[in-house]
Amino acid sequence: MRILHIIRTINPEAGGPAEAVRTLISYKDLGYEGEVLTQDDPNAPYLKGLPFPVHALGPVNSTYGYTSKLIPWLKKNRSRFDGAVVNGLWNYGGLAAYRALFGEIPYLVFPHGMLDPYFKSAYPLKHLKKLAYWLSAEYRVLKGANYVLFTSQAEKELAEKTFPIYRWTPHIVPYGADTPRIQKAEALRAFYDHAPELRGKRFLLFLGRIHPKKGVDLMLQAFAQTAALDPELHLVIAGPDQVGWRHELQTIVDKAGLTSRVHWPGMLKGALKWGAFYACEAFILPSHQENFGIAVAEALACGKPVLLSDQVNIAPDIKADSVGLVEADTLDGTLNLFRRWNALSADERTQMYKQAPITFRTRYDMKENAKIILGLFGKELKKHPLNNSES
Incomplete structure (x- = not known):
């Protein structure tokens, strides 16, 4: 199965989400062929020598990561993939995925903790901006996803407290890390x-x-x-x-x-x-x-x-x-x-x-996460055969 991971940056310094994507794509023995779409600068040094294809459409001038290249790229290439995973929220990648992929191929959203109400209390001004974006865009991204993936029951329940309205299809997946591949x-x-x-x-x-x-x-x-x-x-x-x-x-x-x-x-x-x-x-x-x-x-x-x-x-x-x-x-x-x-x-x-x-x-063996993601995509593909329209 070929899966596209959409993420703001694959830079290791960005923390857990970037590391999770790198780990998931490494499980080729499960039949899990992955590619990554980012808003990184294609000349970024951390993109050199990666063992999987990365399509870097930056550079971009903000953390939001708007680029006019994203939706056209997705529409042109979506038929090559069995599904997509949107990693993280509050950046243009999610909205672009919704606009280009909804109704065409299955997509999942991995919030990676970005719906936790901690941020609401710790950064109230930012939360007001996020509330406006939630009502205009992010809510549609999550509602349109085939599944929204949470790593625990606690994360799922916390996410439901962050904004006044929510409706999505949640699924709790085991999460963790890869085993050390070194003596x-x-x-x-x-x-x-x-x-x-x-x-x-x-x-x-x-x-x-x-x-x-x-x-x-x-x-x-x-x-x-x-x-x-x-x-x-x-x-x-x-x-x-x-x-x-x-x-x-x-x-x-x-x-x-x-x-x-x-x-x-x-x-x-x-x-x-x-x-x-x-x-x-x-x-x-x-x-x-x-x-x-x-x-x-x-x-x-x-x-x-x-x-x-x-x-x-x-x-x-x-x-x-x-x-x-x-x-x-x-x-x-x-x-x-x-x-x-x-x-x-x-x-x-x-x-x-x-x-x-x-x-x-x-x-916490991450390979179990990869198996479940493949299973979710397989389930959706059985229900809704791919629409490979290039419109």
Whole structure:
């Protein structure tokens, strides 16, 4: 089956949605041939050497990503595909897909958490703009989709609270990450070559965008207040600084006298990323909003427990499996994550390490997501044979 993924950007620095698309397209053994349509600049360096076709119709001048090329391209090429997946909301790709694909080929929408009411309270002015766009465009995109995909019951229920009206066909799909495609020893060697100062160190790992939504400030404040409990424990904060926040965060570290115990290795990809997961004691994510958190699944795949806020939508799974710790997305809650991790016995930690890969295999293997997407498209194609009109 040939599927088109429509996404604003495939840049790895964009976070989870871009990583999810890259992972899904890799499952060719399922008969899943994928192509990607983006509003990226075709000369962007991250497009070089990708193992799948990318049609980059940028550059564009805004995050909305309007380009007059999008609808004509979709109309010209839609007959080559069995279906399309719109990844993310609030950009022109969704509206273009609705206008070019509705009634022609099946399309699914993956909101990737972008309907969470957190954004309504955190960014009220932006929400007003989104409300206008919702009434004029985005609602039609979702209503017209064959299915709107949510990664959990919690994400689905939260999405229904964001706007005054909604009507779509929801479907909950398992979500997660790919298994590491590299040997542990090779990944560790690459990571320590990149960050030799961490060789032999024990550390907790944060890996993701350095953004206020992720609670990085809470994490540093909590580490500063609990550092004396375990003087040998370090903290690694890996990821792109998208909003220029690093200088302010470094001030917290320096004032606490922890400059030598907090490390900023930058964005880690490929072997470096997997090496960081294998090297850490546990993964920490005190996020204020996370519809899933691919890095959570990646940590579990590497056999590592996870320390989460209760605003990560899969936190109930983590508690149910006793494969990590969950607290509120507040300073007190984040303090508790550090304190409780420090207080765990060796046997309790060992049990979490054993459970982590089991939880990954049973709940978060991304290949199951790909199978379900193919099944949904197959179901729709049986109901409605393709209309390959080029009008």
